[in-house]
Amino acid sequence: MLSSFSAGVDNCTGQRKMPLASFGEGRHAMQSVWGRALEILREELGARNFATWIAPLEVAEDENGMRLVAPSRFFREWVTRYFLTSIRDAIQRVSPSPCGVRIVVSENGGAAVSGKESVPETKGPARARGGHKPRRPVIGHLVPRYTFATFVVGESNRTAAEAARAVTREPGKRFNPLFVFGGVGLGKTHLINAVGHEFLERETAQRVACLAAETFMNHMIASLRQDQMAAFRDRYRQLDVLILDDVQFLAGKERTQEEFFHTFNALQRDGKQIVLTSDKPPTAIQGLEGRLRSRFEGGLIVDIRPPTLEMRVAILEQKAVVDHGLHLEGEIAEYIARGTGPSVRELEGALNRVVAAANFRGEPVTLELVREALAAFGQPPEGASMDTVLDRVAAEFQTSIEDLQSHRRGRLVAERRQIAMYLCRLVAGASDPAIGQKFGGRDHSTVVHAVRAVERKRAADPATAALLARLEASLRRETTFPGRSPGEPRHAPRKP
Numbered sequence: 001m002l003s004s005f006s007a008g009v010d011n012c013t014g015q016r017k018m019p020l021a022s023f024g025e026g027r028h029a030m031q032s033v034w035g036r037a038l039e040i041l042r043e044e045l046g047a048r049n050f051a052t053w054i055a056p057l058e059v060a061e062d063e064n065g066m067r068l069v070a071p072s073r074f075f076r077e078w079v080t081r082y083f084l085t086s087i088r089d090a091i092q093r094v095s096p097s098p099c100g101v102r103i104v105v106s107e108n109g110g111a112a113v114s115g116k117e118s119v120p121e122t123k124g125p126a127r128a129r130g131g132h133k134p135r136r137p138v139i140g141h142l143v144p145r146y147t148f149a150t151f152v153v154g155e156s157n158r159t160a161a162e163a164a165r166a167v168t169r170e171p172g173k174r175f176n177p178l179f180v181f182g183g184v185g186l187g188k189t190h191l192i193n194a195v196g197h198e199f200l201e202r203e204t205a206q207r208v209a210c211l212a213a214e215t216f217m218n219h220m221i222a223s224l225r226q227d228q229m230a231a232f233r234d235r236y237r238q239l240d241v242l243i244l245d246d247v248q249f250l251a252g253k254e255r256t257q258e259e260f261f262h263t264f265n266a267l268q269r270d271g272k273q274i275v276l277t278s279d280k281p282p283t284a285i286q287g288l289e290g291r292l293r294s295r296f297e298g299g300l301i302v303d304i305r306p307p308t309l310e311m312r313v314a315i316l317e318q319k320a321v322v323d324h325g326l327h328l329e330g331e332i333a334e335y336i337a338r339g340t341g342p343s344v345r346e347l348e349g350a351l352n353r354v355v356a357a358a359n360f361r362g363e364p365v366t367l368e369l370v371r372e373a374l375a376a377f378g379q380p381p382e383g384a385s386m387d388t389v390l391d392r393v394a395a396e397f398q399t400s401i402e403d404l405q406s407h408r409r410g411r412l413v414a415e416r417r418q419i420a421m422y423l424c425r426l427v428a429g430a431s432d433p434a435i436g437q438k439f440g441g442r443d444h445s446t447v448v449h450a451v452r453a454v455e456r457k458r459a460a461d462p463a464t465a466a467l468l469a470r471l472e473a474s475l476r477r478e479t480t481f482p483g484r485s486p487g488e489p490r491h492a493p494r495k496p
Contacts, residue, residue, distance in 0.1 A: 030066055034059040036094040037087070044086060046168075046198060052149040053079055054087075057103075065100030066091060073327065076105050078318070082153075137196060139219075139235070140211030140243075145322065146193035152318055154311035155432065155448075157187055160302040164191050164275075168198040171241065171273035175300035177264075181278045181459070182304030185343030188277040191304070192243045195275055199241050208241045213249040217256040233259075237266040243275045247296075251287035261292055268295075280459035305455060306342030309429025313337045316347055323348075324355050332367055339374060342426055350374060386424045386438050392475055393420040405440050418450035419468070425451055427475045 042050045057079070058069045068087070070076035079087075080103055088101050136142070153161045160180050167178050180188050196210040216236075223232035236242070242263070250257050267274055278285065281303070282296040307315065316333045320326040328336075336354065340346040357373035358365045390401045397416045404413070404420050421439060424430045425447070432444035439447075457464045 030059050033091060033095050034066065034068075037090040040090040040093060041083075041086060044090070045083065046148065046165075046201075049083075049149050052147075053083055058106075065102070067102045067104060069106050070103055071106050072321075073105050076103050079103055137200070137208045137210050138239070139209035140215065142193045142196045142200075142210055143189075146190040147197050148194040150318065150322055151187065151190055151194055152311065152315045154307055154314070156305040156307045156311060157191075160191060160304050163300055163302050164195050165198075167273055167275065168195055171199070172268075172271035176268060176271075177274035177276050177296060177299035179276045179278070179282065179296050179299055179301045180304060181281050181301070183279060183306065183342070185345035186304045186306060187344055188304055189245055190344075192245060192275050192277055196241070196243055199273075206240045207238065208243070209236070209239050210243040210245075212245045213247045213256075216244060216260065217249070217253060220256060220259050233263070236263045239267060239272060241273045241275070242267055245277050246279070247276045248278045248280060248285050248288075250292070251285050254289075257289050257292055261289070261295075264292070264295055274299075281456070284460040303452070303455065305451060306426045307344075308425060308431055309334070309337055310431060312340070312342075312347060312429060315344060316351060319348060319351060320355075324351070326355065326365065328365065329367075332365060332370055335367060335370055336374070338429060386428050386430055386435070389423045389428055389475060390420055390438075392471060393423065396471060405438070407440055418454050419471075421447050421450040422454035422468070423471060423475065427472055 038050075038054065041054050045054065053075075056071055056075070060067045060069050070079060084101070084103065091099065091101060148161075148165065151161060160182075163175055163178055164180070167175050180191060182188055193210065196208050199206045199208050220229075220232060223229050250260060264274065276296065281301060282288065282293045285293070313330070313333045316337055317328050320328045320333070336350050337347065340350050354365060354370050354373050357369060361369070363369055390404055393416060394401045394404060399413065399416060404417050406413075408414075417439065421435050424435045424438065425432070430438070432447040435447045436442040436444050454464075454468070458468050459465075
């Protein structure tokens with residue numbers, strides 16, 4: 001079904017389309033327009049996205065406009081989803097006449113064999129201009145495949161992704177520092193690696209450091225022991241970009257915080273970009289000095305929230321192709337995503353088990369194989385539904401499902417409702433509009449507000465974090481309840 005799909009934009013401008021041949025001669029005219037559009041796309045999308053997703057496209061003749069040929073079905077779908085609007089706009093800016101754009105699959109890439117298909121090379125860093133090997137950070141290292149091109153963007157991480165791109169365009173100016181926080185395995189490390197890769201691809205030399213806060217401390221301790229603190233300070237304070245992962249590790253370490261405080265000040269004073277990550281916002285980091293907390297809060301603080309089911313499916317499909325050269329059918333990807341938690345690492349682990357099972361057996365990836373491969377690891381057959389979440393939350397707080405879905409505004413019922421909404425997204429993988437509809441026809445923005453409120457409280461309050469962890473674990477274990485007929489509640493909720 002996928003190979004027959006063509007991603008087309010037949011009404012780019014709302015004007016009547018004209019064949020490209022009307023303002024030139026066939027292929028030569030199309031190549032000319034595409035060549036000028038490529039210059040715009042290279043500038044707007046960045047070197048890595050351009051090299052990975054745009055450069056491999058080939059222009060071909062088409063009766064009604066421009067036809068771009070992608071090397072594989074996945075490639076076509078990815079470009080259509082994330083870059084088609086930019087391609088269309090660039091072509092319209094350089095085309096003398098309105099034209100349509102179609103993205104099709106190459107004849108050689110149209111059919112997958114044994115679940116495999118041709119894949120764009122995105123595992124390693126792109127070649128720098130001129131064919132030279134890409135530069136490396138002066139301190140630390142970057143994961144080659146963690147780039148903007150392989151970072152799946154959705155509602156849960158869009159703000160963080162846009163902020164990360166913004167600092168690469170205007171380093172040290174708009175958002176300095178950029179502070180990204182979120183739970184384990186949600187993509188923080190991927191995002192900051194993408195920032196590092198982007199800086200290192202610049203034609204002008206960029207001195208980039210990308211390391212964990214623990215590594216910074218270890219470097220400092222080694223320098224103290226060897227009486228080389230002057231060299232340590234020079235090394236860190238002459239950077240153009242400092243990317244520090246897991247800054248919550250600095251909590252309670254007074255000497256390390258002292259040194260980092262002065263390094264931070266020196267870099268910020270010189271207009272150098274600082275990017276930080278943590279598992280919680282600055283205000284929730286116990287043992288962090290007030291002066292450091294103040295500086296962290298002086299930049300832009302953005303969070304990465306747990307991905308929805310749709311986003312987890314997209315991440316799985318992308319990782320299957322990029323890491324394994326495997327095209328996952330939608331039903332299979334959804335089955336795996338429903339049975340895992342919000343962590344991308346959990347998704348990767350489940351995918352690796354499936355791929356290993358297929359390789360060991362010499363069989364294609366089917367839904368039956370996936371069930372068997374994941375059953376041994378306690379993979380539940382289905383994820384919890386929103387009804388299950390409502391039932392569990394109502395039982396936990398000894399309230400009624402009707403109260404959770406109502407428009408009552410009392411503080412207690414509002415907090416419990418927010419927790420139910422949060423778990424509907426986290427465990428059931430429901431979309432914001434679907435959750436809003438389930439909870440009395442609320443607008444999706446109300447759901448977004450509720451989820452963020454619970455995330456902030458989970459990060460700041462250990463008791464709330466423990467409660468949510470327990471509810472989440474319970475829901476993941478109890479996706480089906482023996483001895484209960486469909487639709488029958490597991491508990492009879494009582495009014496408070």
